[in-house]
Amino acid sequence: xxxxxxxxxxxxxxxxxxxxDHPLTYLDNAATTQKPLPVLDAIQDxxxxxxxxxxxxAHFLSDRATNRFEQARExxxxxxxxxxxxxxxxxxxxxxxxxxxxxxxxxxLESGDxxxxxxxxxxxxxVPWQQLAFRTGAxxxxxxxxxxxxxxxxxxHYFTDRTRIFAATQISNAIGASTPLQTMLDHAKQQGAxxxxxxxxxxxxxxxxxxxxxxxxxxxSGHKMYGPTGIGVLYGKSHALEVLMPYQTxxxxxxxxxxxxxxxxxxxxxxxxxxxxxxxxxxxxTACDFLNAQDRxxxxxxxxxxxxxxxxxxxKEGSIEIYSPEKNTTLVSLSVPNIHLLxxxxxxxxxxxxxxxxxxxxxxxxAQLGVAGTLRASFAxxxxxxxxxxxxxxxxxxxxxxxxx
Amino acid sequence: xxxxxxxxxxxxxxxxxxxxxxxxxxxxxxxxxxxTQPRLxxxxxxxxxxxxxxxxxxxxxxxxxxxxRHFKADSDAKLMRGVLVAILSLVEGKTLADIQQMDxxxxxxxLNLSSYLTxxxxxxVLAILKKVKS
Ligand SMILES: Cc1ncc(COP(=O)(O)O)c(C=O)c1O
Numbered sequence: 001x002x003x004x005x006x007x008x009x010x011x012x013x014x015x016x017x018x019x020x021d022h023p024l025t026y027l028d029n030a031a032t033t034q035k036p037l038p039v040l041d042a043i044q045d046x047x048x049x050x051x052x053x054x055x056x057x058a059h060f061l062s063d064r065a066t067n068r069f070e071q072a073r074e075x076x077x078x079x080x081x082x083x084x085x086x087x088x089x090x091x092x093x094x095x096x097x098x099x100x101x102x103x104x105x106x107x108x109l110e111s112g113d114x115x116x117x118x119x120x121x122x123x124x125x126x127v128p129w130q131q132l133a134f135r136t137g138a139x140x141x142x143x144x145x146x147x148x149x150x151x152x153x154x155x156x157h158y159f160t161d162r163t164r165i166f167a168a169t170q171i172s173n174a175i176g177a178s179t180p181l182q183t184m185l186d187h188a189k190q191q192g193a194x195x196x197x198x199x200x201x202x203x204x205x206x207x208x209x210x211x212x213x214x215x216x217x218x219x220x221s222g223h224k225m226y227g228p229t230g231i232g233v234l235y236g237k238s239h240a241l242e243v244l245m246p247y248q249t250x251x252x253x254x255x256x257x258x259x260x261x262x263x264x265x266x267x268x269x270x271x272x273x274x275x276x277x278x279x280x281x282x283x284x285x286t287a288c289d290f291l292n293a294q295d296r297x298x299x300x301x302x303x304x305x306x307x308x309x310x311x312x313x314x315x316k317e318g319s320i321e322i323y324s325p326e327k328n329t330t331l332v333s334l335s336v337p338n339i340h341l342l343x344x345x346x347x348x349x350x351x352x353x354x355x356x357x358x359x360x361x362x363x364x365x366x367a368q369l370g371v372a373g374t375l376r377a378s379f380a381x382x383x384x385x386x387x388x389x390x391x392x393x394x395x396x397x398x399x400x401x402x403x404x405x
Numbered sequence: 406x407x408x409x410x411x412x413x414x415x416x417x418x419x420x421x422x423x424x425x426x427x428x429x430x431x432x433x434x435x436x437x438x439x440x441t442q443p444r445l446x447x448x449x450x451x452x453x454x455x456x457x458x459x460x461x462x463x464x465x466x467x468x469x470x471x472x473x474r475h476f477k478a479d480s481d482a483k484l485m486r487g488v489l490v491a492i493l494s495l496v497e498g499k500t501l502a503d504i505q506q507m508d509x510x511x512x513x514x515x516l517n518l519s520s521y522l523t524x525x526x527x528x529x530v531l532a533i534l535k536k537v538k539s
Binding site: 020021339340342343346347349350351358401402 | 427428429431432433436460461481482483484485
């Protein structure tokens with residue numbers, strides 16, 4: 001039986017409002033998803049009933065907070081099938097997680113070493129590596145898409161014996177395409193490179209198994225998977241996390257400090273300086289519980305059917321260029337020649353349809369596609385077929401209004 | 406629609422925008438107004454004439470004659486051209502001192518354009534207002 005979004009939409013009361021007298025149609029889920037009531041309640045519950053700093057005070061509230069905090073680590077670890085909870089490091093998001101690795105690995109790089117990324121990367125998985133290359137004399141190399149948007153059939157030569165780090169996104173935020181991740185990771189492993197997977201766009205849609213992927217690091221943000229903002233995860237294999245020099249130092253991450261020296265704490269604390277984002281951690285674990293309680297594959301199939309439906313309707317219009325795949329993606333990314341994206345966006349907004357127009361933090365990819373940006377409608381489990389149709393209807397109206405002919 | 410392609414009188418522009426009762430009407434009015442503005446030629450679209458900080462490309466040229474300011478403007482986005490028509494209808498042909506006295510944000514809000522002053526388009530229009538007064 002097909003998934004029915006009304007089975008969970010009531011958990012997202014924010015969606016029930018209107019925007020300028022139109023029903024709010026929220027299709028900017030790749031930027032951030034809405035949060036279900038259990039997540040909101042968990043955050044309230046923390047502040048109302050057990051707010052205290054963790055790992056510090058030996059008192060009633062602190063014990064409760066610490067227990068829930070460490071329980072959250074277990075929940076998140078099992079959500080991505082990490083073998084041990086100490087492999088889960090809290091960060092403020094995917095961006096901070098990537099920076100933690102990029103700074104932490106600086107000491108292993110030598111001039112002439114190579115850092116390999118793909119041409120689908122978000123700036124968050126590009127700029128930290130580029131800056132790392134500048135600092136160390138390493139070379140940033142790009143595994144490109146070909147001009148027709150495919151991967152080269154034979155890309156193994158990009159992985160060389162100088163490749164020390166390979167970092168790739170699982171799914172492109174800008175065009176919704178997936179990378180042939182497993183093959184790439186295998187090539188990288190054969191060369192002995194450290195591997196990092198940017199799962200920011202994947203976790204909300206796909207069940208993730210870091211052990212099957214067999215990557216050294218996996219990063220994501222809570223706010224793109226129905227959790228709060230300001231919390232994210234750096235998963236790492238223990239030997240890989242051990243290699244990282246702490247990117248931030250201070251309280252919590254130390255075992256003993258004197259004026260002469262500091263002995264760092266064990267993992268995961270060694271990489272978590274300062275008071276953590278406790279309510280974020282608790283909210284994120286609740287978001288994992290929310291997703292675990294769903295039939296994940298049914299949700300994914302639904303989200304993909306919405307995107308495929310929009311694709312099919314818009315593809316028929318000769319005037320629209322679509323950059324996202326026809327199938328197996330949860331978003332549509334497009335442009336309309338001779339019409340400015342901001343004009344389209346403003347009309348959609350005037351009708352209550354929330355999408356994203358711009359370069360999606362992927363300037364090099366936009367340059368390769370030959371556009372300044374795209375208009376992206378990205379779907380989540382609570383979106384309905386009416387909303388997918390409304391997006392298409394309003395977009396086509398906008399094109400009519402804005403066309404000069 | 407025929408007269409919409411001619412240069413419109415400022416009072417007209419103001420009345421049309423003021424009468425809009427929804428975001429959609431404002432949108433359509435801005436599209437109509439955008440067509441009343443002569444486009445800039447390629448030579449005028451220089452880096453110097455570009456207003457920095459806009460999401461769309463905006464060019465604004467100010468010419469002073471007998472102490473009065475005259476404006477020419479263009480953008481690659483249609484709505485921005487409409488907004489430029491509205492802004493310039495407020496300041497065209499005035500002295501710099503007069504323009505500096507004006508509360509342009511308030512006047513644009515009265516024309517139902519406040520949402521073009523907020524959100525991320527904010528900086529763009531504010532940068533235009535700053536240049537108009539500089
Ligand atoms: C693919 C991808 N990577 C990384 C990020 C960065 O995530 P955050 O801004 O939450 O750190 C994003 C967010 O847009 C993304 O889509």
